Amino acid sequence: MQQLYxxxxxxxxxxxxxxxKHKVLHPVCGKPIIDHIVGQLRELDTAKTILIVGHLAESLKDHLGEQVLFAEQEEQLGTAHAVMQAKPLxxxxxGVTLVLNxxxxxxxxxTLAKMVEKHRSSGAAATVLTALLDDPTGYGRVIRRTDGSVDRIVEHKDASEEERAVHEINTGTFCFDNQKxxxxxxxxxxxxxxxxxxxxxVISILKEQGExxxxxxxxDSNEAMGINDRIQLAEAEALxxxxxxxxxxxxxxxIVDPANTYIEADVTIGPDTIIEPGTILRGKTQIGEGCHIGPQADLTDVTVADNVRIKYAVIDSSQVDESATVGPYAYLRPGTRLGPETKVGCFVDLKKARLGKGAKVSHLAYVGDAEVGEKVNIGCGAVTVNYDGKNKHKTVIGDGAFIGCNVNLVAPVEVKEGAYVAAGSTITDDVPxxxxxxxxxxxxxxxxxVKKWLENRSK
Incomplete structure (x- = not known):
């Protein structure tokens, strides 16, 4: 089979x-526009993918690195001129060259694979990807002959009234015999x-040559949508x-309410998981099976195991193990890992904290830069005092320990296995x-x- 470029x-x-910002670096469902295209071409196993750059070229080179080859169009003189910049490469x-915007x-x-297959099987010199639009205004029209073959493509500005009445448009995507x-x-x-x-x-030229x-x-004509402004960016996001x-x-x-659920392109979710309204799943988030996520859960680059319950929570770059519960109104910051069957309740803030199996931080606590053992209970209002104004320090709490309400653990400090800390204590030394x-x-x-004080005030 011929190579695909x-x-x-x-x-x-x-x-x-x-x-x-360069237009193609604006995100659609969590990924820059260009990443969607390069990803699809990678799936098609192209031998070479060449990106024609000009305006803000360095930002595209920095973003894509070695994923593609680059050719620069110093003057923007049209699409044919742009493709010509790939000539040395x-x-x-x-083989076959796929050209797209x-x-x-x-x-x-x-869609792209079907087009390439059509091109290869037809033996054509060129294949045009077209779409039928109710309103084709602004698009180049595909003009066919009476036998249905493609005769030419006419840009909207150059089209006659009769040609503008045609509803089949050029999507700007082509397959060509490369050397032709x-x-x-x-x-x-x-x-x-x-x-x-x-x-x-090029289509007209090849046609004139008898090709x-x-x-x-x-x-699906929606696939043909290009993005030229913020309105179209939002429309593409919705689609x-x-x-x-x-x-x-x-x-x-x-998904209970798709109209109020936002899931980005690289998120994975296991079967039998329920996603409640207001949930936003971003980045490389992975959700296991049988979970209940939301309402109002905002997760970015989070790994969630099976049978986890998360509601009214913000979680970033963290891991939640099986059968844990998070929320309502919890905040898990980067580097946090919740072990199996852990519980993190309302108004709890965790940062770079590891909680062992069955540990509980039920409400109104801050646990940062901490290693918490199995079946530890951390009471309401407890704080790991991890920052001395210059450096962060670690708190270690052993298995089965109990941290009472309104306790301050001034790091670096260790509360060892099975120890209890009384409510209201400020701990600066290790607890055996x-x-x-x-x-x-x-x-x-x-x-x-009080009685005596009030009497003295009245004199």
């Missing part, structure tokens, strides 16, 4: 985005309203989010195994003090 056009300024290669994140692997592509590109001129070198003109041109009509949610539901995940530590002012009670 790809040329992705991303040299334009994207002025309608009104942004200092591709001209002599036999860098601002089309909604194409699926299946570069031979035809040399013949493209800029005799048009915009004074640009249009890639679709066969085929077309593949996309089954991709629906696709993501639908796939999770097909895979056995219950099975000991009781009390560190508070002895209570003094003065009888009738």
């Amino acid at each position: 790809a040329v992705v056009l991303a040299a334009g300024k994207g002025t309608r985005m009104k942004s200092k 591709l001209e002599k290669e036999p 860098g601002d089309h994140p909604l194409f699926t692997k299946e 592509l570069f031979a035809a590109l040399a013949l493209v001129n800029n005799d048009n309203v915009q004074g640009e070198y249009y890639l679709p003109d 066969q041109i085929s077309a593949e009509v996309i089954s 991709m989010r629906q696709r993501i949610l639908r796939q999770h539901m097909v895979n056995g995940v219950s 195994e099975d000991a009781l530590a009390i560190a508070r002012q002895r209570q003094t009670t003065k009888p009738d003090y």
Whole structure:
């Protein structure tokens, strides 16, 4: 089978985005636009993927690194001119070249693979990916002959009224016989309203040379959507989010209210998990089987094992082991790991803390830079005092220890296995195994003090 190559056009300024960031680096469902495209091409196993860059080229090079090859278009003189910049890297290669725009994140692997297969099986010199739109305004029209074959592509600005009445549009995505592509590109001129070198003109040139041109009509026209401004960015986000949610539901995940659930592209979820409204799952989050997530759970790069319950919580770069419960109103910051069957309750803040199996921090506590053993109970208002103004220090609590309410553990400090710390204590020294530590002012009670004080005030 012939090798497959790809040329992705991303040299334009994207002025309608009104942004200092390159257009294709804006995210859709948690991933930059260009990452969606490069990811699909990786799935197609392209031998070379060449990104045509121009405006803000360095930011694209920094972002993609060695994932692609780069060719620079110093002047933006049109799409044909852009593809020509890949000539030194591709001209002599036999095979098939897929050309697509860098601002089309909604194409699926299946659509692109089907197009490539159509091109290979037809023996055509070029294949156009087309779509049927109710309102084709602004798009180049695909003009067919009476036998259904593709005759030419006419840009909207250059089209006649009769041609503008055609609803089949060019998606800007093509397959070419690679060597015939570069031979035809040399013949493209800029005799048009915009004074640009249009890639679709290659279709007319190949047709005039007697070559066969085929077309593949996309089954879902939404995939053909390009992004030129923030409005289209939001529309693409909504379309991709629906696709993501639908796939999770097909895979056995219950999503109570899809209209109010936000799941990014790289999230994985096991079957029989329930996702409640208001939940946002971001980044590389992985959810196990039989979990109940939400309502109002915001998870970023979190690994969640099976049968976990999380509600009204924010969790970032942490791990939650099987059968743990989190929330309501808990905050787990990076580096936290909750062991099996742990409980983290309301208004608890954890940072870089490891909780052993069955440990409980039920409410109103801060545990940071801490290692907490199995079946430890940390009471209401407890704080690991981990920061001395310059450095962070570690607290270690052994298995089975009990930390009373309103305790301050001034790190570095260790409460050893089975020890108890009395409520209201401020602990600065290690507590031995099975000991009781009390560190508070002895209570003094003065009888009738208030009565006498009020009498003196009234004089």
